[in-house]
Amino acid sequence: MADHTMQQAESHYFISNPPPKDLKANTTLAREFIGRHADEGRRVVLVTSGGTTVPLETQTVRYIDNFSAGTRGATSAEYFLQQGYAVVFLHRQFSLLPFSRHYSHNTRSFLDYMKEEDGRVVVDEQHQEEMLRVLRQYAEVKRENRLLILSFVTITEYVWDLREVAQLMRPLGARAMFYLAAAVSDFFVPQDRMVEHKIQSTEEFSQSAVAGAGTKPPAARTEGRSLIIDLEPVPKFLKQLVDGWAPESIIVSFKLETDPSILVKKAQYSLNKYAHHLVIGNLLATRKWEVVFVSELEGEKWIRVPSNRRTKSFSGIESLVGAADPLTKDETSFAGSGRSAVP
Ligand code: PAZ
Numbered sequence: 001m002a003d004h005t006m007q008q009a010e011s012h013y014f015i016s017n018p019p020p021k022d023l024k025a026n027t028t029l030a031r032e033f034i035g036r037h038a039d040e041g042r043r044v045v046l047v048t049s050g051g052t053t054v055p056l057e058t059q060t061v062r063y064i065d066n067f068s069a070g071t072r073g074a075t076s077a078e079y080f081l082q083q084g085y086a087v088v089f090l091h092r093q094f095s096l097l098p099f100s101r102h103y104s105h106n107t108r109s110f111l112d113y114m115k116e117e118d119g120r121v122v123v124d125e126q127h128q129e130e131m132l133r134v135l136r137q138y139a140e141v142k143r144e145n146r147l148l149i150l151s152f153v154t155i156t157e158y159v160w161d162l163r164e165v166a167q168l169m170r171p172l173g174a175r176a177m178f179y180l181a182a183a184v185s186d187f188f189v190p191q192d193r194m195v196e197h198k199i200q201s202t203e204e205f206s207q208s209a210v211a212g213a214g215t216k217p218p219a220a221r222t223e224g225r226s227l228i229i230d231l232e233p234v235p236k237f238l239k240q241l242v243d244g245w246a247p248e249s250i251i252v253s254f255k256l257e258t259d260p261s262i263l264v265k266k267a268q269y270s271l272n273k274y275a276h277h278l279v280i281g282n283l284l285a286t287r288k289w290e291v292v293f294v295s296e297l298e299g300e301k302w303i304r305v306p307s308n309r310r311t312k313s314f315s316g317i318e319s320l321v322g323a324a325d326p327l328t329k330d331e332t333s334f335a336g337s338g339r340s341a342v343p
Contacts, residue, residue: 049073050092070095
């Protein structure tokens with residue numbers, strides 16, 4: 001798509017899909033956070049995490065979801081924080097969060113980490129060491145106010161937040177990084193094709209799907225007893241991010257596939273098309289144990305957790321990334337800008 005067509009698609013998207021209610025509040029928080037860390041000379045990374053939804057109704061009962069628990073984003077955010085970055089963590093509401101991820105979203109209740117001792121609640125002996133380690137890291141980050149947590153649910157909320165935060169980070173130049181681990185919908189229902197109320201399964205109650213002359217029917221509707229969903233493509237905002245919103249920054253995107261035979265090709269295609277710094281490819285079935293880095297600097301490079309370490313207690317493939325990261329190899333490699341990298 002030519003640049004002006006991309007820009008038209010962008011402006012059309014933002015005109016026809018209104019901003020989320022909490023955009024102003026999120027922007028205020030982000031402006032203060034980014035400004036303060038920029039003044040202190042810190043590098044700032046936006047980590048996106050979790051999946052976006054595509055609502056089918058304005059008063060949403062039904063929606064299409066994208067796979068992602070938020071493990072990659074939450075774990076990576078911890079490593080960025082360890083490396084001294086300030087982190088804006090833009091995540092799907094109720095998906096995993098840095099630090100608390102160690103104690104949530106598993107079959108254990110957080111109460112299982114506790115016990116009663118002399119009428120007081122204390123952490124059970126067997127979890128003391130690990131919890132103390134996590135707590136110390138968390139306390140340091142809190143003391144230095146280096147983590148800002150923002151959330152989205154829908155694709156539209158995500159895109160608006162991404163654009164606002166990117167534009168706020170733009171003045172940081174190469175001290176800004178985007179680490180786009182969220183699983184973002186490729187297709188959606190535009191606001192002007194969304195029905196107001198819950199889609200009915202019986203014709204007697206269904207809203208009329210007959211479109212007027214020149215207008216499209218609702219994107220999700222019942223026809224007879226079938227549910228028809230006719231989604232439209234989400235504009236490719238990565239292009240806008242790279243070229244327009246934050247052109248000097250370091251941009252790392254992710255590519256998730258299920259078919260091993262196309263993963264590297266798709267990652268290379270994305271790198272060529274958007275001309276950013278790094279694409280990290282992963283397969284749904286093996287994402288916890290192997291990822292492939294695709295960059296102009298190093299081509300294709302696999303990082304694998306050795307099979308004898310693939311246990312639940314392993315700290316995550318994110319812990320191996322620092323050593324292998326092509327962006328860290330040469331601190332001056334990106335246009336001599338001193339850009340550095342994924343922790
Ligand atoms: O959140 P999670 O750890 O369950 O999964 C991470 C992931 C597979 C969503 C992420 O590594 C990724 O590939 N994100 C980009 C997805 C996409 O291609 O849109």
